Amino acid sequence: MRKHIAKTKMFFISAVMGAALMIVLGSLFADDLYDLAANNAVFTVKYYGSVTAFNKMEKGGKGSEDELYQRAEMPEKTSGGIPVLLYHGVIKKPDGENILTEDFQEQMFALKKVGWKTIKLEDYRAFLKGEKILPEKSFLLTFDDGRVDSYYPVDHLLKLLDYTAVIFVITEHSFHPKNSFYLTQKEMERMIKSGRWEIEAHTSRGHDLYDISSDGKQGHFYSNKLWIKEADRLETEEEFAGRIDKDFREAKSQLKQRLGIDSRVFAYPFGDYGQTTENFAGAEKIVLEKAKTLFDLSFYQFYEGEGQSYNYPGENIFLSKRISVRPEWTGDQLLEVLERGMAKNLPYQTDFFRNDGWLLSWGRLSLEDNSLILGADINDTGAVATLDGTYLWNNYVFSSEVVLMDGESFSLVVGYKNKDNYAFCSFGPFGAKLEQVLNGERKILAERRGFLDLSGELKPQVALAGGAISCSLGEKLLLIKTIEPEENLGRGGIGFQTWDPENNKSKLQVKNALVEKIN
Amino acid sequence: MSKATAIKKKDVTLDLFVFRIFLFISAAFIFFFIVLLKSKSFGFSQTPDVVIYTVMVTTFELSRVLGAIFYRNDVQNRILSKDSRRKYEPKASFVIPCKNEEKSIAKTIEKCFQAHYPREKLEVIVINDGSTDNTGKVLESLKTKYPQLVVVDWEVNRGKRHGMAEGFRLAKGEIIVQLDSDSFIAPHTFPEIIKPFENQDIGAVCAHADPENAEENWITKMQAAYYFMSFRILKAAESIFFSVFCCSGCSSAYRKNIVLPILDDWLNEKFLGLPVTWGDDRALTNWVIKKGYLTMYTDAARAFTICPNNLKQFLKQQVRWKKGWFVNSIFASRFLWKKQPFIAFTYFFPLIAVTISTPFMVTRALIYNPLVKGFSPLFYICGVFLMAGFITVYYRWVSRKNKFWPYMFAWAGINMIILSFILFYALFTIQNRKWGTR
Numbered sequence: 001m002r003k004h005i006a007k008t009k010m011f012f013i014s015a016v017m018g019a020a021l022m023i024v025l026g027s028l029f030a031d032d033l034y035d036l037a038a039n040n041a042v043f044t045v046k047y048y049g050s051v052t053a054f055n056k057m058e059k060g061g062k063g064s065e066d067e068l069y070q071r072a073e074m075p076e077k078t079s080g081g082i083p084v085l086l087y088h089g090v091i092k093k094p095d096g097e098n099i100l101t102e103d104f105q106e107q108m109f110a111l112k113k114v115g116w117k118t119i120k121l122e123d124y125r126a127f128l129k130g131e132k133i134l135p136e137k138s139f140l141l142t143f144d145d146g147r148v149d150s151y152y153p154v155d156h157l158l159k160l161l162d163y164t165a166v167i168f169v170i171t172e173h174s175f176h177p178k179n180s181f182y183l184t185q186k187e188m189e190r191m192i193k194s195g196r197w198e199i200e201a202h203t204s205r206g207h208d209l210y211d212i213s214s215d216g217k218q219g220h221f222y223s224n225k226l227w228i229k230e231a232d233r234l235e236t237e238e239e240f241a242g243r244i245d246k247d248f249r250e251a252k253s254q255l256k257q258r259l260g261i262d263s264r265v266f267a268y269p270f271g272d273y274g275q276t277t278e279n280f281a282g283a284e285k286i287v288l289e290k291a292k293t294l295f296d297l298s299f300y301q302f303y304e305g306e307g308q309s310y311n312y313p314g315e316n317i318f319l320s321k322r323i324s325v326r327p328e329w330t331g332d333q334l335l336e337v338l339e340r341g342m343a344k345n346l347p348y349q350t351d352f353f354r355n356d357g358w359l360l361s362w363g364r365l366s367l368e369d370n371s372l373i374l375g376a377d378i379n380d381t382g383a384v385a386t387l388d389g390t391y392l393w394n395n396y397v398f399s400s401e402v403v404l405m406d407g408e409s410f411s412l413v414v415g416y417k418n419k420d421n422y423a424f425c426s427f428g429p430f431g432a433k434l435e436q437v438l439n440g441e442r443k444i445l446a447e448r449r450g451f452l453d454l455s456g457e458l459k460p461q462v463a464l465a466g467g468a469i470s471c472s473l474g475e476k477l478l479l480i481k482t483i484e485p486e487e488n489l490g491r492g493g494i495g496f497q498t499w500d501p502e503n504n505k506s507k508l509q510v511k512n513a514l515v516e517k518i519n
Numbered sequence: 520m521s522k523a524t525a526i527k528k529k530d531v532t533l534d535l536f537v538f539r540i541f542l543f544i545s546a547a548f549i550f551f552f553i554v555l556l557k558s559k560s561f562g563f564s565q566t567p568d569v570v571i572y573t574v575m576v577t578t579f580e581l582s583r584v585l586g587a588i589f590y591r592n593d594v595q596n597r598i599l600s601k602d603s604r605r606k607y608e609p610k611a612s613f614v615i616p617c618k619n620e621e622k623s624i625a626k627t628i629e630k631c632f633q634a635h636y637p638r639e640k641l642e643v644i645v646i647n648d649g650s651t652d653n654t655g656k657v658l659e660s661l662k663t664k665y666p667q668l669v670v671v672d673w674e675v676n677r678g679k680r681h682g683m684a685e686g687f688r689l690a691k692g693e694i695i696v697q698l699d700s701d702s703f704i705a706p707h708t709f710p711e712i713i714k715p716f717e718n719q720d721i722g723a724v725c726a727h728a729d730p731e732n733a734e735e736n737w738i739t740k741m742q743a744a745y746y747f748m749s750f751r752i753l754k755a756a757e758s759i760f761f762s763v764f765c766c767s768g769c770s771s772a773y774r775k776n777i778v779l780p781i782l783d784d785w786l787n788e789k790f791l792g793l794p795v796t797w798g799d800d801r802a803l804t805n806w807v808i809k810k811g812y813l814t815m816y817t818d819a820a821r822a823f824t825i826c827p828n829n830l831k832q833f834l835k836q837q838v839r840w841k842k843g844w845f846v847n848s849i850f851a852s853r854f855l856w857k858k859q860p861f862i863a864f865t866y867f868f869p870l871i872a873v874t875i876s877t878p879f880m881v882t883r884a885l886i887y888n889p890l891v892k893g894f895s896p897l898f899y900i901c902g903v904f905l906m907a908g909f910i911t912v913y914y915r916w917v918s919r920k921n922k923f924w925p926y927m928f929a930w931a932g933i934n935m936i937i938l939s940f941i942l943f944y945a946l947f948t949i950q951n952r953k954w955g956t957r
Contacts, residue, residue, distance in 0.1 A: 001718065004597055008759050009861055012589055016582040016865070023577060027558030
């Protein structure tokens with residue numbers, strides 16, 4: 001009997017160890033198996049769910065998938081500029097920052113319906129370099145941070161709509177995971193394999209906040225000198241540059257090592273390449289310089305005051321703007337945002353019945369009674385509004401009917417490329433003045449002193465053509481100035497400006513605007 | 520006619536075959552899902568301590584089911600020597616301590632005398648431990664009917680242990696069958712509890728017990744499922760190595776000449792300076808093991824007992840059992856690792872680790888991690904119910920007719936949220952030595 005017990009012990013212990021081994025080893029394999037089976041199953045369910053949802057939106061038509069694609073293949077005009085949309089996570093419970101799954105689906109469906117198509121980074125790059133023409137309504141879809149919830153709620157929609165997306169991952173978080181918030185290597189491998197995703201660098205360690213002064217104040221990694229606690233001082237410029245360089249290289253090399261991706265595209269964490277620095281004015285220059293040595297495209301978040309929301313082939317193609325899509329936008333609102341930014345053709349005319357792309361740089365802007373009202377803010381002396389989608393305009397005459405409701409002077413902006421590069425004709429009691437902002441520096445190009453009567457309805461006109469700028473008021477030519485090539489005023493869009501030495505005073509009513517091509 | 524019966528019989532076997540195939544597939548599926556669940560929690564859906572704990576518990580519980588599968592009630596071939604074909608029928612004494620059991624004691628005694636065993640070799644000793652109701656009168660009247668009934672009347676209540684000890688001392692039988700006052704052994708299965716004692720190494724045998732009042736309400740139904748698990752899985756698994764740690768008080772048999780020398784030690788056991796009033800069965804079994812004898816469980820002897828039918832009594836009983844378990848685990852761990860190292864390290868110490876860590880881990884997995892770390896408790900809960908599912912499949916396999924198996928899930932749920940925490944309550948009130956079920 002004792003012998004019998006001994007035998008049972010042997011059988012028993014091997015059976016238990018076998019079971020334990022099956023659990024542990026099994027679970028290692030089961031993980032892959034699970035991913036494969038569960039993800040494919042979930043993907044399929046979601047995919048057909050979306051097909052049904054998409055077809056429901058189709059009115060009248062049968063809405064088969066083929067039809068859907070045919071619609072997208074319709075002959076189109078070519079694109080002047082490319083918008084880049086930015087999302088983060090696609091989530092289930094609203095948090096004010098990230099978009100809800102159903103809203104994201106609605107936005108994507110809306111884009112697809114009117115024929116918007118995604119492009120790949122390669123095409124985008126070629127477009128900016130002027131090597132490739134893309135159809136109108138092409139856009140680049142991007143996601144930041146490499147979150148798991150940028151992938152699973154999105155992937156089936158990409159497949160359904162025949163879209164692709166770029167995802168910028170935080171390599172340190174993704175390759176050395178501490179939780180399941182960020183995409184893992186396995187998931188990214190699967191994404192690449194699907195052909196629907198391009199993976200590029202967001203940062204390695206730069207997505208956290210760091211101490212930037214002795215009092216524990218925290219700030220962005222890419223735009224501030226960090227506080228070195230041990231040494232009780234801020235970083236030196238060299239240390240800053242070294243750290244930035246290291247992060248770029250780390251992100252790049254991790255993508256290369258882990259996924260075999262030769263990343264040439266970078267998205268700045270928080271969209272901050274140094275422009276919002278709190279303690280180091282030289283940050284922007286260093287960051288951009290370093291970035292240019294390692295990448296050929298980089299992305300940040302556009303804000304309204306910068307003007308032009310699309311990206312155009314031109315001088316500074318290294319920095320691309322992205323439209324950060326708000327979670328509360330409906331599909332139609334997103335379309336409106338994109339339509340306003342779309343490259344506008346000449347002649348252009350508006351009576352401000354609706355806003356077709358007027359962006360406010362500062363001050364206050366409203367559309368009332370078929371007029372654009374531009375006024376200074378309580379704490380400001382002036383206001384500026386520019387027209388989106390006008391980046392490519394050249395050789396034109398810009399005329400308008402305005403009433404200077406209050407304030408000293410107003411200006412017509414021409415050659416507007418961005419907030420740091422444009423020219424403007426000012427009309428005031430002092431006379432007329434032609435000024436230029438070039439790389440952020442302001443200088444007077446021409447001036448004509450003498451009193452101007454600015455009461456009643458005025459008809460200012462500015463021409464940017466034939467290598468010269470002219471400013472007129474009514475029928476009277478006030479100024480004309482030949483522009484030098486280095487002044488970089490060959491092209492650019494239009495805008496309005498008001499000014500008064502006193503705060504909250506200047507106010508301009510614009511009744512209409514007309515821009516005509518001059519040959 | 521005979522042909523029809525044959526066909527019918529064949530159908531039944533086929534039906535059973537299909538049923539078992541179905542169970543086998545279910546078991547495979549459940550095991551697959553358990554493995555899957557583990558693989559998911561290896562990721563980041565749980566903290567490492569919970570993961571390690573769940574792997575440990577799963578392995579432990581699987582080892583119990585495996586042990587139960589190994590269990591064979593094959594007394595003839597496993598325990599007795601091949602040549603023993605003689606009839607082994609030693610004199611047997613029932614010992615039944617009771618207090619205020621006027622309603623159930625008569626039935627208990629009658630069932631004892633109905634045992635399929637030579638009447639002259641049977642003896643029933645009832646210790647009337649200070650009853651204040653009519654128990655004494657009932658016993659008097661029974662005495663005339665059954666001359667082999669011995670009644671010990673105590674005016675003042677002295678406690679169950681003392682009653683049992685008195686019974687053991689008075690017993691003339693070689694084997695003592697100890698019963699609770701409200702339990703009985705199915706008469707035709709009685710010989711099965713005696714049979715193993717032919718092997719002189721066997722010191723105690725525990726019968727399989729089921730609640731007699733299982734049908735009453737959901738609490739008793741749930742306990743019916745629990746009794747199955749406790750006896751047919753846990754005790755059966757312990758029995759494959761002949762080390763059953765608790766020959767349950769409701770129906771177990773002991774060899775008298777082993778028990779008598781240890782009676783005083785057992786009676787005077789103290790914990791933290793006070794006499795131990797609960798866990799007497801567990802303590803007695805411990806002593807038998809300590810003396811180097813084997814203890815076993817047999818599912819051939821079927822006993823029935825009354826289980827609490829309301830939540831309060833049920834919880835009180837659980838608290839008492841937990842106290843008994845805790846105190847006796849301390850006693851047993853002092854000698855077991857020397858005496859039976861294999862069992863100590865493959866079963867006994869893991870059991871203690873699991874039982875003590877469970878309430879902590881439940882708190883962590885169901886409350887702390889979801890609230891603080893944002894991990895879903897879903898995986899943990901799924902794991903608990905999958906394991907209950909696995910046990911249920913075995914339940915169905917062994918006892919197809921038993922219909923209380925769905926309550927295994929209720930038990931698993933209640934165990935997770937209430938019973939595992941009772942251990943703490945039991946420990947806090949361990950100096951309260953009151954009896955407190957009925």
